[in-house]
Amino acid sequence: MSLLVTGTIGIDTVETPTDRADGVLGGSAVYFAFAARLFTQTRLVGVVGEDFPDAFRRVLEDSSIDLTGLETRPGAKTFRWHGRYLENMNERQTLRTDLNVVGEAPPQIPGELRDTGFVFLANTHPAVQHEFIRQLTGPKLIVCDTMNLWIESERAALLETLKGVDGLVLNDEEARMLGGQTDLPRAGQAILGLGPTFVVIKKGEHGVLLVSPDEMISLPAFPTEKVEDPTGAGDSFAGGLMGYLAATNRFDREGLKSALARGACVASICIEAFSVDALAAATREDVEARVAKYKAMLAFD
């Protein structure tokens, strides 16, 4: 089945201890879409300004990402982010954020996309996520992401949104904050009480923990020494996860686990180059080759 993602489309400047990339394609929904399109038809819903480069539009189109829901707003400027990774590549500083068009009215889901079955609401204000949910006419699986800012300052709106989703994907720090528990399994259990039927806690280099009412599944990250730019690792993980779920149209225990594995492998590809370069160059075969290695690593007597 096809998949729709809402979220940020941006122009990033990224510095690492050894390199930098200026004015490259970024944003949560973009990383997600480049990962998800490896598995299924992916519809991108977001808004950019008049300054959004044609070259970025082309690379999205060349990757078969459906841009029906990409709004280019007259007179507006595209979201921009400038970040710097510290020595260990696991911590980063945000040097500058220009919300630009992302601070204005959110985009709408075009009428012809509203019946999409699989939907991922990348991080944005929970009230905006809630409005996206309202626009959907036949959702089969809705999963969202969130962030510390909303957990702290917009908790009521977030709790309302969480009642309307099937799954939540968030990082470990956010899970602790939302669940009110320092222990991740317990934090995950607490979040289940807020609405979602499953919670996926992203732990960066430490992998991922799925918490559902019946069980917990812990999977490691695909180990690699080649980390060029960690930006988008979490979003591409979510893209691989949701892309695989939509492609297989299955989200029981085993389906979720297979999808988590795809997410882990796609994320490990994402971080091998700046921006979406490695993702855009990857094929489904590349992902499955990595999945085969990952599977072999996790098999033992």
Place this chain on the structure above:
Amino acid sequence: MSLLVTGTIGIDTVETPTDRADGVLGGSAVYFAFAARLFTQTRLVGVVGEDFPDAFRRVLEDSSIDLTGLETRPGAKTFRWHGRYLENMNERQTLRTDLNVVGEAPPQIPGELRDTGFVFLANTHPAVQHEFIRQLTGPKLIVCDTMNLWIESERAALLETLKGVDGLVLNDEEARMLGGQTDLPRAGQAILGLGPTFVVIKKGEHGVLLVSPDEMISLPAFPTEKVEDPTGAGDSFAGGLMGYLAATNRFDREGLKSALARGACVASICIEAFSVDALAAATREDVEARVAKYKAMLAFD
């Protein structure tokens, strides 16, 4: 084959946010031995004082741990440790350490144990570990642990010891310090250059990373909400690892991976109760039942 462990035997007092245990059996070699004995005959080499309770000796004997190498030193007192776990159970404070007999001359490996094939040198001064290695007459596999104190203050002695071991087991913080790299895969690679043919980096709740010249293997911890007392998790992990290697007499890639899995499962049993209570109550069948669950968790299509 049989297995020998050298290290600390102690009397612990442990506080957690909800409970405490006073004057219970502890020490790195003890936790190791209670885990390893689930797989193979395990010989404990260490020294205690006259105050070492008979009840502790009995629980060791009842678990079929070979006490030939347990020296009771006249006039000396047993090592004591008092620690407190903070809210998240991952951080702890040491409230008091009384080295006592551990600060005196180290024990010797009894003559009849010196031909043991599999040897684990739990954390102690690297010069003492080096002396233990010198006493061995036919080692097949020597693995050691170490700690931040020796990495910082006894680096030369530690580097000498590392030349004489096949494997090193240490935690993530220690690996970063010893390898001089914040990235764990790179830290592990740097440590390989110091002598060991494999490095096992323990990451607590995040599992374990094996680094060898050919590859990296990352395995998650066995996920559990039931954490009563994390003391001994790392030592029992090492005990499960080494116990399985000795039992199967095999330490190639696949053998190591199977052993890492046993270590992860045994560690998850260890932390379910204070002291060695859960380990002492466990059977090999209990471990394999947990391994079967762990294996199923890590298998996917």
